[in-house]
Amino acid sequence: MYSLLTIFNDDNLSDNLNYVSENFDLPIPESEVDMASVLGSHCNGIICLTDYYQTVMLCNPAIKECRTLPKPCLSNDGFVVLGAGFCYDSRANDYKVIKFGLDRFLPDRIENPKPRAEIYSMGTDSWREIGIHLDFNGFPFRNEQVFCKGVFYWSMWARRYFIISFDVFDEVFHSIPLPDSLLEIKAAPLKLTVWNESVALFYYSGDGGAPMEIEVWVLDDCHGGVKGFCSWIKKLIIGLLVDTVTPWTFWKSDELLLEGTDGGLVSYNLSSQMLRNLTVSELGRIRRWEFSYVKSLVSVYGGGAILLNN
Numbered sequence: 001m002y003s004l005l006t007i008f009n010d011d012n013l014s015d016n017l018n019y020v021s022e023n024f025d026l027p028i029p030e031s032e033v034d035m036a037s038v039l040g041s042h043c044n045g046i047i048c049l050t051d052y053y054q055t056v057m058l059c060n061p062a063i064k065e066c067r068t069l070p071k072p073c074l075s076n077d078g079f080v081v082l083g084a085g086f087c088y089d090s091r092a093n094d095y096k097v098i099k100f101g102l103d104r105f106l107p108d109r110i111e112n113p114k115p116r117a118e119i120y121s122m123g124t125d126s127w128r129e130i131g132i133h134l135d136f137n138g139f140p141f142r143n144e145q146v147f148c149k150g151v152f153y154w155s156m157w158a159r160r161y162f163i164i165s166f167d168v169f170d171e172v173f174h175s176i177p178l179p180d181s182l183l184e185i186k187a188a189p190l191k192l193t194v195w196n197e198s199v200a201l202f203y204y205s206g207d208g209g210a211p212m213e214i215e216v217w218v219l220d221d222c223h224g225g226v227k228g229f230c231s232w233i234k235k236l237i238i239g240l241l242v243d244t245v246t247p248w249t250f251w252k253s254d255e256l257l258l259e260g261t262d263g264g265l266v267s268y269n270l271s272s273q274m275l276r277n278l279t280v281s282e283l284g285r286i287r288r289w290e291f292s293y294v295k296s297l298v299s300v301y302g303g304g305a306i307l308l309n310n
Helices: none
Strands: 002-007 019-024 039-043 046-050 056-060 065-068 079-089 094-103 115-121 126-130 141-148 151-157 161-167 172-176 190-195 198-205 212-219 232-241 244-252 255-260 265-269 275-278
Touching: 039 141, 046 079, 046 094, 079 141, 079 151, 094 161, 141 190, 141 198, 151 190, 151 198, 190 244, 198 244, 212 244, 244 265
Parallel strands: 039 079
Antiparallel strands: 002 019, 039 046, 046 056, 056 065, 079 094, 094 115, 115 126, 141 151, 151 161, 161 172, 190 198, 198 212, 212 232, 244 255, 255 265, 265 275
């Protein structure tokens, strides 16, 4: 069972925000995907589910379609997926799935694991391996992924935080450093998001119920951090927010969605500095993906896109 959360774009000044929670089933055989480790992404009404090993599924809840993609070319016993994403390449008029990861540590292997990547094309219904010339300096852990203007971004941790980008048009990976003032942080929470059609980074503090302060950094418009030099600009500081533990995402330009200390959701308005509650409980205890979902009639087997109002 999955749920879609629709927040109404209203100007209600009450303490609670209007929303609708819609439950739906995805026709996923239990043996197909390891749901304990699944990565989720979305494009044009299709949800892509990828587990850490070899299974990739496309599902469209609106038309109740679900299919398992052909076996990836890197689906051997030594490969672990670190990042995945599903998107539409408007230049090639094709839907693509990108996966990258590492060959796992083996008992007889001393050197760092080798990064590898592959891409699926819905047009050809096949996978192919592509180059990824990055040095992870260890076995990283994936945080989360966002997609903005044709580029995927993943935040990673391997002795330090860093960001990996992938241009779906040119099919090239790059590594993006953090803002200079955040380069030496060890375990402080960081989170990627999209704000006003730009990639943004939350750096937030707050422990043991203490008020939380959030720095919002925006990646400068330098080819999306994919080509050449890129820089970060600190746009604002939000806080101190009480009874909140984690920023989620901007659900509109001046409204930030956060998780409360009680496991529910809170919306914070940047202009009025007003906090409003959503009576959704225990979200911190379940798997969630913080992407904007739009219903469509796009088939998981290919075809044109028909978007529906939600």
